[in-house]
Amino acid sequence: MDEMQLLRDFAGPAGLPGREDLARKRAELLAAATARPRRRRVLWGGVTAAGLAAAAAAAVVLTPAATPVPPDPGPEPVRILHAAAAKARALPDVVPRPDQFVYTKTRLADGRENETWASVDGTHDGLQFLYGHEASLAGCRDGKRVQHESHGRTVTNRCVPHPAAPTDLPTDADTMLAYLHKSTHGEGDTLHDLGSEVIELAEGYLRPAVRAALYEAVAKVPGLVARTDAKDATGRTVLGVTWDSTTVHGIGNQAEFLFDPVTFAYRGSGTDAVVSQGIVDAVRQRP
DSSP states (O other): OOHHHHHHHHHOOOOOOOHHHHHHHHHHHHHHHHSOOOOOOOOOTTOOHHHHHHHHHHHHHHSOOSSOOOOOOOOOHHHHHHHHHHHHHTSOOOOOOTTOEEEEEEEETTSOEEEEEEESSSOSOEEEEETTEEEEEOOEETTEEEEEOGGGOEEEEEOOOOOSSOSOOOSSHHHHHHHHHHHHTTSSOHHHHHHHHHHHHHTSOOOHHHHHHHHHHHTTSSSEEEEEEEEOTTSOEEEEEEEOTTTTTSOTTTTOEEEOTTTOOEEEOSSEEEEEEEEESSTTOOO
16 A cells, blocks of 8 residues: 555645745744743742741851941840849848858959858857958947957947848838938948948848849949950959949949859959858858
């Protein structure tokens, strides 16, 4: 059988296309060959919105920024003091007995250490090692303080008890601030005296609510300055809060309150560091 004849019988007669049809088909072919392929939408199965956000964030991090990111300015002094107050308020409320002693050990930058055993109620005889010298701290009993000195000599003075763990201090910031101003009223430079008063209280034993109120009261004082790169006398990294030196008339950082950067525990002033403190039952006993 002739296959070509079968094709002619099936398709019928075929003529050549005209010039117009050839030109149109040629144009369509060229357009199809030069056209840019359309992008296909890609659906990422299992990728959540959070995952997409993370991917976008990663892209931002990896792409160099057009302008440098400013450094973290660090904690403000008020934030430091409020954080220290919150940590203090969360501590267990331990009430020492009147016959106990507050033990405090401090260290200076030159390595010298001082130790003090101060009477909780101010009526019992305490002890102090100050710069290597031992000295008794006579308690105040019946309005009299009998101080024993060298060669068996004694000196008796009128007195009022000065408790190492006072029980009548305010527990709110405003009342505490008024108390501090009243305690330092008329004693020269108010800010200088206020700083000394605060340090004296902070280095002693304070119940949690009182210590918190002390820090919150200091936070209300104008002109506070924070240092996040401070060091205490032992070289520990601490957070420092003080007043502007121009405001405190050149006393430097002596009125600087230092806090642990993690626990916000009080670490001392600008001149000495508190390295140990606790309640003990007798003089020469250590916690």
